[in-house]
Amino acid sequence: MSPIDKLTQLFEKFPGIGPRQARRFVQYLLVANPAIRRELAEQIQALGANTSQCKKCYRWFTKENKGVECNICANSSRDKNLLFVVEKDVDIDNVERSGYKGLYFVLGGIIPLAAAEPAEHVRLRELLKRVETENPTEVILGLSATTEGDHTRELLQEKLKNIGAKISSLGRGLSTGSELEYADPDTIGQALANRS
Numbered sequence: 001m002s003p004i005d006k007l008t009q010l011f012e013k014f015p016g017i018g019p020r021q022a023r024r025f026v027q028y029l030l031v032a033n034p035a036i037r038r039e040l041a042e043q044i045q046a047l048g049a050n051t052s053q054c055k056k057c058y059r060w061f062t063k064e065n066k067g068v069e070c071n072i073c074a075n076s077s078r079d080k081n082l083l084f085v086v087e088k089d090v091d092i093d094n095v096e097r098s099g100y101k102g103l104y105f106v107l108g109g110i111i112p113l114a115a116a117e118p119a120e121h122v123r124l125r126e127l128l129k130r131v132e133t134e135n136p137t138e139v140i141l142g143l144s145a146t147t148e149g150d151h152t153r154e155l156l157q158e159k160l161k162n163i164g165a166k167i168s169s170l171g172r173g174l175s176t177g178s179e180l181e182y183a184d185p186d187t188i189g190q191a192l193a194n195r196s
């Protein structure tokens, strides 16, 4: 197989990328500055070598502190009473910009409506264990304002209800259908202030 076809196939594996977009990426790389191709290849290599997954919140981080925890979990000035549950890593970057100072847990996705076994789709057991071990006073569910997001929220509320922490959800400052990933920091800040 030619490098063009091979690379197109690889890009097609990316979330949300179809054959046509994959082909456009390859076309871009064909005409791009060789330095860009080199840097891309190097950074992809470095991603595997220098990145690890935090043992507490499950976000991916660059191993600058040699620990098994990311810089947020390892930061003693963060408010350990607050645990913010997000769907994916990229949501954390956005919530950070809103000025939130507590800790996080990356659920790793959302629970499909028809899921018979929710723990196969998200880190449900890991979340329950984290809450039991650390006893935060409040668990904030920052899930998408979509049908599946609502479904996931209800299921988590049910699973967490006997644990003793207050369970809150982001206020409806987030419009219906919106994902945390695309919300601006001010909106997230408002939704946080209006959580209930």
Ligand SMILES: [Zn+2]
Pocket: 054, 055, 056, 057, 058, 059, 069, 070, 071, 072, 073, 074
């Ligand atoms: Zn962490």
